[in-house]
Amino acid sequence: MKKLALLFLLVVTIGVAAIWHEPTEPTLTQAKALAEPAIASSPALQNAKIRSLDPQQRPSTTINRLPGSFAGTQVDGRLQADPSGNLIVDGNVRRVFDYFLAAIGEESVEASVTRLRRYIEEQLPQPAEGQALQVLGQYLDYKRQLLMLEKTYAQRADIDAMRERLRAVQQLRAGIFSESVHQAFFALDEATDRFTLERLAIRRDPTLDAAAKGAAIDRLQNSLPAELLDSLAPQLQTELHEQTRTLQANGATPSEIRQLRQQLVGNVATARLEKLDRKRQDWQRRVKAYREEKVRIENSRGLGETDKRAAIDRMAAERFDEHERLRLEAAEQLLAAKNS
Numbered sequence: 001m002k003k004l005a006l007l008f009l010l011v012v013t014i015g016v017a018a019i020w021h022e023p024t025e026p027t028l029t030q031a032k033a034l035a036e037p038a039i040a041s042s043p044a045l046q047n048a049k050i051r052s053l054d055p056q057q058r059p060s061t062t063i064n065r066l067p068g069s070f071a072g073t074q075v076d077g078r079l080q081a082d083p084s085g086n087l088i089v090d091g092n093v094r095r096v097f098d099y100f101l102a103a104i105g106e107e108s109v110e111a112s113v114t115r116l117r118r119y120i121e122e123q124l125p126q127p128a129e130g131q132a133l134q135v136l137g138q139y140l141d142y143k144r145q146l147l148m149l150e151k152t153y154a155q156r157a158d159i160d161a162m163r164e165r166l167r168a169v170q171q172l173r174a175g176i177f178s179e180s181v182h183q184a185f186f187a188l189d190e191a192t193d194r195f196t197l198e199r200l201a202i203r204r205d206p207t208l209d210a211a212a213k214g215a216a217i218d219r220l221q222n223s224l225p226a227e228l229l230d231s232l233a234p235q236l237q238t239e240l241h242e243q244t245r246t247l248q249a250n251g252a253t254p255s256e257i258r259q260l261r262q263q264l265v266g267n268v269a270t271a272r273l274e275k276l277d278r279k280r281q282d283w284q285r286r287v288k289a290y291r292e293e294k295v296r297i298e299n300s301r302g303l304g305e306t307d308k309r310a311a312i313d314r315m316a317a318e319r320f321d322e323h324e325r326l327r328l329e330a331a332e333q334l335l336a337a338k339n340s
Contacts, residue, residue: 067106075099081128094185097139142176159201166193191228203263214262240264287331290319
Protein backbone atom coordinates (compact mmCIF):
# COMPACT_ATOMS: atom_id res chain seq x y z
CA MET A 1 0.00 0.00 0.00
CA LYS A 2 0.99 3.64 -0.09
CA LYS A 3 4.25 4.19 1.75
CA LEU A 4 3.20 7.47 3.29
CA ALA A 5 -0.17 6.17 4.39
CA LEU A 6 1.51 3.22 6.06
CA LEU A 7 3.94 5.56 7.78
CA PHE A 8 1.07 7.63 9.13
CA LEU A 9 -0.65 4.54 10.46
CA LEU A 10 2.56 3.43 12.13
CA VAL A 11 3.07 6.62 14.08
CA VAL A 12 -0.49 7.51 15.04
CA THR A 13 -2.27 4.18 15.57
CA ILE A 14 -2.68 3.79 19.30
CA GLY A 15 -1.84 0.81 21.45
CA VAL A 16 0.93 -1.69 21.64
CA ALA A 17 -0.16 -3.71 18.61
CA ALA A 18 3.07 -3.04 16.76
CA ILE A 19 5.30 -3.67 19.79
CA TRP A 20 6.78 -6.99 18.68
CA HIS A 21 10.33 -6.44 19.85
CA GLU A 22 10.63 -5.69 23.55
CA PRO A 23 13.48 -3.18 23.23
CA THR A 24 11.34 -0.91 21.00
CA GLU A 25 8.32 -0.61 23.29
CA PRO A 26 9.01 2.88 24.70
CA THR A 27 10.27 4.19 21.37
CA LEU A 28 6.98 3.52 19.57
CA THR A 29 4.98 5.49 22.13
CA GLN A 30 7.40 8.37 21.87
CA ALA A 31 7.10 8.34 18.08
CA LYS A 32 3.32 8.52 18.29
CA ALA A 33 3.49 11.42 20.71
CA LEU A 34 5.77 13.31 18.33
CA ALA A 35 3.34 12.77 15.49
CA GLU A 36 0.34 14.36 17.22
CA PRO A 37 1.21 18.05 17.90
CA ALA A 38 0.51 19.30 14.37
CA ILE A 39 -2.98 17.84 14.45
CA ALA A 40 -3.66 18.89 18.01
CA SER A 41 -2.70 22.54 17.61
CA SER A 42 -4.48 23.27 14.35
CA PRO A 43 -7.53 25.55 14.35
CA ALA A 44 -8.71 23.68 11.28
CA LEU A 45 -9.96 20.91 13.49
CA GLN A 46 -12.55 23.26 14.95
CA ASN A 47 -13.74 24.65 11.62
CA ALA A 48 -17.36 24.30 10.61
CA LYS A 49 -18.28 22.13 7.65
CA ILE A 50 -16.88 23.49 4.40
CA ARG A 51 -19.38 24.24 1.66
CA SER A 52 -20.22 21.48 -0.82
CA LEU A 53 -18.46 21.50 -4.17
CA ASP A 54 -20.16 21.93 -7.51
CA PRO A 55 -22.02 18.67 -8.29
CA GLN A 56 -20.10 18.45 -11.59
CA GLN A 57 -16.76 18.41 -9.76
CA ARG A 58 -15.92 14.73 -9.27
CA PRO A 59 -13.66 13.15 -6.63
CA SER A 60 -10.74 12.91 -9.04
CA THR A 61 -10.29 16.69 -8.96
CA THR A 62 -9.56 16.67 -5.25
CA ILE A 63 -7.46 13.50 -5.39
CA ASN A 64 -5.27 15.03 -8.06
CA ARG A 65 -4.30 17.81 -5.69
CA LEU A 66 -2.69 15.43 -3.21
CA PRO A 67 1.05 15.89 -2.56
CA GLY A 68 3.48 14.32 -4.99
CA SER A 69 4.19 11.23 -2.89
CA PHE A 70 0.58 10.12 -3.39
CA ALA A 71 1.00 9.90 -7.17
CA GLY A 72 -0.29 6.60 -8.52
CA THR A 73 -2.14 5.72 -5.31
CA GLN A 74 -5.82 5.16 -4.65
CA VAL A 75 -7.89 6.09 -1.63
CA ASP A 76 -7.64 3.35 0.98
CA GLY A 77 -11.11 2.33 2.07
CA ARG A 78 -14.43 3.63 0.85
CA LEU A 79 -17.39 5.61 2.14
CA GLN A 80 -20.82 4.05 1.72
CA ALA A 81 -24.40 4.80 2.64
CA ASP A 82 -27.11 2.22 3.27
CA PRO A 83 -30.42 2.22 1.33
CA SER A 84 -31.82 4.76 3.80
CA GLY A 85 -28.93 7.13 3.16
CA ASN A 86 -27.21 6.57 6.51
CA LEU A 87 -23.46 6.12 6.81
CA ILE A 88 -22.23 2.51 6.89
CA VAL A 89 -19.79 2.61 9.80
CA ASP A 90 -16.94 0.13 9.36
CA GLY A 91 -13.17 0.04 9.21
CA ASN A 92 -13.23 1.55 5.71
CA VAL A 93 -14.24 4.90 7.15
CA ARG A 94 -11.18 5.10 9.36
CA ARG A 95 -8.93 4.00 6.50
CA VAL A 96 -10.27 6.84 4.34
CA PHE A 97 -9.59 9.31 7.16
CA ASP A 98 -6.05 8.04 7.64
CA TYR A 99 -5.33 8.07 3.91
CA PHE A 100 -6.01 11.79 3.59
CA LEU A 101 -4.50 12.74 6.95
CA ALA A 102 -1.27 11.01 5.90
CA ALA A 103 -0.59 14.11 3.77
CA ILE A 104 0.09 16.07 6.96
CA GLY A 105 3.75 17.00 6.93
CA GLU A 106 3.90 17.46 3.19
CA GLU A 107 1.24 20.13 3.47
CA SER A 108 -0.58 21.97 6.24
CA VAL A 109 -3.06 20.30 8.56
CA GLU A 110 -5.72 22.68 7.28
CA ALA A 111 -5.19 21.58 3.67
CA SER A 112 -5.39 17.88 4.54
CA VAL A 113 -8.52 18.24 6.66
CA THR A 114 -10.20 20.47 4.09
CA ARG A 115 -9.51 17.96 1.31
CA LEU A 116 -10.89 15.12 3.42
CA ARG A 117 -14.06 17.07 4.19
CA ARG A 118 -14.60 17.81 0.52
CA TYR A 119 -14.04 14.18 -0.38
CA ILE A 120 -16.70 13.17 2.15
CA GLU A 121 -19.14 15.67 0.65
CA GLU A 122 -18.49 14.34 -2.85
CA GLN A 123 -18.88 10.70 -1.91
CA LEU A 124 -21.94 10.63 0.33
CA PRO A 125 -25.56 11.76 0.22
CA GLN A 126 -27.32 13.23 3.21
CA PRO A 127 -27.66 12.23 6.00
CA ALA A 128 -24.55 10.04 5.57
CA GLU A 129 -22.45 13.08 4.69
CA GLY A 130 -23.28 14.85 7.91
CA GLN A 131 -22.77 11.68 9.91
CA ALA A 132 -19.33 11.11 8.38
CA LEU A 133 -18.31 14.71 9.07
CA GLN A 134 -19.46 14.31 12.65
CA VAL A 135 -17.35 11.16 13.05
CA LEU A 136 -14.39 12.96 11.47
CA GLY A 137 -14.71 15.73 14.04
CA GLN A 138 -14.72 13.12 16.78
CA TYR A 139 -11.70 11.39 15.26
CA LEU A 140 -9.68 14.59 15.16
CA ASP A 141 -10.76 15.44 18.71
CA TYR A 142 -9.66 11.97 19.75
CA LYS A 143 -6.20 12.62 18.27
CA ARG A 144 -5.89 15.83 20.30
CA GLN A 145 -7.01 14.27 23.54
CA LEU A 146 -4.79 11.29 22.95
CA LEU A 147 -1.77 13.57 22.87
CA MET A 148 -2.74 14.96 26.26
CA LEU A 149 -3.28 11.46 27.62
CA GLU A 150 0.15 10.34 26.43
CA LYS A 151 1.78 13.16 28.35
CA THR A 152 0.36 11.84 31.60
CA TYR A 153 2.05 8.45 31.26
CA ALA A 154 5.70 7.82 31.87
CA GLN A 155 7.44 6.04 29.03
CA ARG A 156 7.88 2.78 30.87
CA ALA A 157 8.03 -0.69 29.39
CA ASP A 158 6.67 -2.65 32.34
CA ILE A 159 3.50 -4.66 31.82
CA ASP A 160 1.44 -2.87 34.46
CA ALA A 161 2.16 0.55 32.94
CA MET A 162 1.25 -0.64 29.45
CA ARG A 163 -1.98 -2.21 30.69
CA GLU A 164 -2.90 0.98 32.52
CA ARG A 165 -2.28 3.00 29.40
CA LEU A 166 -4.35 0.63 27.25
CA ARG A 167 -7.29 0.94 29.66
CA ALA A 168 -7.00 4.72 29.57
CA VAL A 169 -6.97 4.78 25.76
CA GLN A 170 -9.99 2.49 25.61
CA GLN A 171 -11.85 4.74 28.04
CA LEU A 172 -10.96 7.78 25.94
CA ARG A 173 -12.33 6.12 22.82
CA ALA A 174 -15.49 5.02 24.59
CA GLY A 175 -16.06 8.55 25.83
CA ILE A 176 -15.73 10.15 22.39
CA PHE A 177 -17.23 7.63 19.97
CA SER A 178 -20.50 5.77 19.88
CA GLU A 179 -20.27 2.04 20.56
CA SER A 180 -20.66 1.21 16.86
CA VAL A 181 -17.89 3.59 15.79
CA HIS A 182 -15.64 2.49 18.64
CA GLN A 183 -15.95 -1.15 17.62
CA ALA A 184 -15.62 -0.49 13.88
CA PHE A 185 -12.53 1.69 14.28
CA PHE A 186 -10.66 0.05 17.13
CA ALA A 187 -11.97 -3.44 18.01
CA LEU A 188 -9.24 -5.25 16.09
CA ASP A 189 -6.55 -2.91 17.41
CA GLU A 190 -7.65 -3.42 21.00
CA ALA A 191 -7.80 -7.19 20.63
CA THR A 192 -4.29 -7.09 19.17
CA ASP A 193 -3.11 -4.93 22.05
CA ARG A 194 -4.50 -7.38 24.60
CA PHE A 195 -2.87 -10.31 22.84
CA THR A 196 0.47 -8.51 22.68
CA LEU A 197 0.42 -7.63 26.37
CA GLU A 198 -0.62 -11.13 27.44
CA ARG A 199 2.04 -12.72 25.27
CA LEU A 200 4.65 -10.34 26.64
CA ALA A 201 3.59 -11.19 30.20
CA ILE A 202 3.98 -14.90 29.43
CA ARG A 203 7.45 -14.38 27.95
CA ARG A 204 8.56 -12.42 31.00
CA ASP A 205 7.11 -14.81 33.57
CA PRO A 206 10.11 -16.22 35.48
CA THR A 207 8.05 -19.10 36.92
CA LEU A 208 7.51 -20.72 33.50
CA ASP A 209 10.01 -22.72 31.50
CA ALA A 210 10.03 -22.66 27.69
CA ALA A 211 7.56 -25.53 27.33
CA ALA A 212 5.12 -23.98 29.82
CA LYS A 213 5.39 -20.64 28.04
CA GLY A 214 4.69 -22.37 24.74
CA ALA A 215 1.59 -24.04 26.17
CA ALA A 216 0.37 -20.69 27.53
CA ILE A 217 0.93 -19.07 24.12
CA ASP A 218 -1.08 -21.88 22.52
CA ARG A 219 -4.01 -21.26 24.88
CA LEU A 220 -3.81 -17.54 24.23
CA GLN A 221 -3.82 -17.99 20.45
CA ASN A 222 -6.70 -20.48 20.61
CA SER A 223 -8.80 -17.82 22.34
CA LEU A 224 -8.42 -15.36 19.46
CA PRO A 225 -10.91 -14.90 16.61
CA ALA A 226 -9.78 -16.10 13.19
CA GLU A 227 -9.70 -12.54 11.82
CA LEU A 228 -7.22 -11.47 14.48
CA LEU A 229 -5.04 -14.52 13.99
CA ASP A 230 -4.89 -13.79 10.26
CA SER A 231 -3.88 -10.19 10.87
CA LEU A 232 -1.21 -11.19 13.38
CA ALA A 233 0.37 -13.93 11.27
CA PRO A 234 2.62 -11.75 9.07
CA GLN A 235 3.94 -9.82 12.06
CA LEU A 236 4.61 -12.97 14.04
CA GLN A 237 6.39 -14.54 11.09
CA THR A 238 8.55 -11.47 10.60
CA GLU A 239 9.45 -11.31 14.27
CA LEU A 240 10.26 -15.00 14.41
CA HIS A 241 12.40 -14.81 11.27
CA GLU A 242 14.37 -11.79 12.48
CA GLN A 243 15.01 -13.12 15.98
CA THR A 244 15.88 -16.59 14.69
CA ARG A 245 18.37 -15.11 12.24
CA THR A 246 19.94 -13.08 15.05
CA LEU A 247 20.30 -16.16 17.25
CA GLN A 248 21.77 -18.22 14.43
CA ALA A 249 24.28 -15.48 13.62
CA ASN A 250 25.41 -15.68 17.24
CA GLY A 251 25.84 -19.45 17.07
CA ALA A 252 22.63 -20.50 18.82
CA THR A 253 22.01 -24.18 19.42
CA PRO A 254 18.92 -26.02 18.11
CA SER A 255 17.64 -26.04 21.71
CA GLU A 256 17.89 -22.25 21.93
CA ILE A 257 16.08 -21.85 18.61
CA ARG A 258 13.34 -24.16 19.88
CA GLN A 259 12.91 -22.14 23.07
CA LEU A 260 12.63 -18.92 21.07
CA ARG A 261 9.93 -20.45 18.88
CA GLN A 262 7.98 -21.73 21.87
CA GLN A 263 7.95 -18.29 23.48
CA LEU A 264 7.01 -16.49 20.28
CA VAL A 265 4.48 -18.76 18.57
CA GLY A 266 3.72 -21.59 21.02
CA ASN A 267 4.35 -25.33 21.17
CA VAL A 268 2.00 -26.31 18.35
CA ALA A 269 3.59 -23.95 15.84
CA THR A 270 7.05 -24.91 17.08
CA ALA A 271 6.37 -28.58 16.36
CA ARG A 272 5.07 -27.66 12.92
CA LEU A 273 8.18 -25.58 12.21
CA GLU A 274 10.46 -28.39 13.33
CA LYS A 275 8.68 -30.76 10.99
CA LEU A 276 9.23 -28.30 8.15
CA ASP A 277 12.89 -28.03 9.15
CA ARG A 278 13.30 -31.80 8.87
CA LYS A 279 11.61 -31.86 5.47
CA ARG A 280 13.79 -29.00 4.26
CA GLN A 281 16.95 -30.67 5.50
CA ASP A 282 15.94 -33.96 3.88
CA TRP A 283 15.22 -32.16 0.60
CA GLN A 284 18.58 -30.42 0.67
CA ARG A 285 20.36 -33.71 1.40
CA ARG A 286 18.62 -35.43 -1.52
CA VAL A 287 19.32 -32.57 -3.92
CA LYS A 288 22.98 -32.56 -2.88
CA ALA A 289 23.29 -36.32 -3.47
CA TYR A 290 21.49 -36.02 -6.83
CA ARG A 291 23.72 -33.17 -7.89
CA GLU A 292 26.88 -35.09 -7.04
CA GLU A 293 25.72 -38.17 -8.99
CA LYS A 294 24.64 -35.98 -11.90
CA VAL A 295 28.10 -34.42 -12.08
CA ARG A 296 29.66 -37.90 -12.03
CA ILE A 297 27.45 -39.01 -14.94
CA GLU A 298 28.18 -35.84 -16.94
CA ASN A 299 31.91 -36.42 -16.50
CA SER A 300 31.73 -40.10 -17.50
CA ARG A 301 33.84 -40.83 -20.59
CA GLY A 302 32.06 -44.09 -21.36
CA LEU A 303 28.70 -42.55 -22.19
CA GLY A 304 27.53 -40.42 -25.08
CA GLU A 305 25.53 -37.23 -24.52
CA THR A 306 22.22 -38.98 -25.24
CA ASP A 307 22.99 -41.76 -22.78
CA LYS A 308 24.09 -39.26 -20.16
CA ARG A 309 20.83 -37.33 -20.50
CA ALA A 310 18.79 -40.55 -20.31
CA ALA A 311 20.67 -41.68 -17.19
CA ILE A 312 20.14 -38.34 -15.46
CA ASP A 313 16.43 -38.36 -16.33
CA ARG A 314 16.03 -41.89 -14.96
CA MET A 315 17.80 -40.93 -11.76
CA ALA A 316 15.58 -37.87 -11.31
CA ALA A 317 12.44 -39.97 -11.85
CA GLU A 318 13.64 -42.57 -9.32
CA ARG A 319 14.61 -40.10 -6.60
CA PHE A 320 11.95 -37.39 -6.91
CA ASP A 321 8.22 -37.36 -7.50
CA GLU A 322 6.55 -35.30 -10.22
CA HIS A 323 6.05 -32.18 -8.09
CA GLU A 324 9.58 -32.31 -6.71
CA ARG A 325 11.05 -32.51 -10.19
CA LEU A 326 9.37 -29.24 -11.09
CA ARG A 327 11.57 -27.42 -8.58
CA LEU A 328 14.65 -29.58 -8.91
CA GLU A 329 16.45 -27.35 -11.40
CA ALA A 330 15.96 -24.26 -9.22
CA ALA A 331 17.18 -26.20 -6.18
CA GLU A 332 20.31 -27.21 -8.08
CA GLN A 333 20.99 -23.61 -9.01
CA LEU A 334 20.61 -22.49 -5.41
CA LEU A 335 22.96 -25.22 -4.25
CA ALA A 336 25.52 -24.30 -6.89
CA ALA A 337 25.31 -20.62 -5.97
CA LYS A 338 25.72 -21.45 -2.29
CA ASN A 339 28.82 -23.56 -2.97
CA SER A 340 30.43 -21.12 -5.40
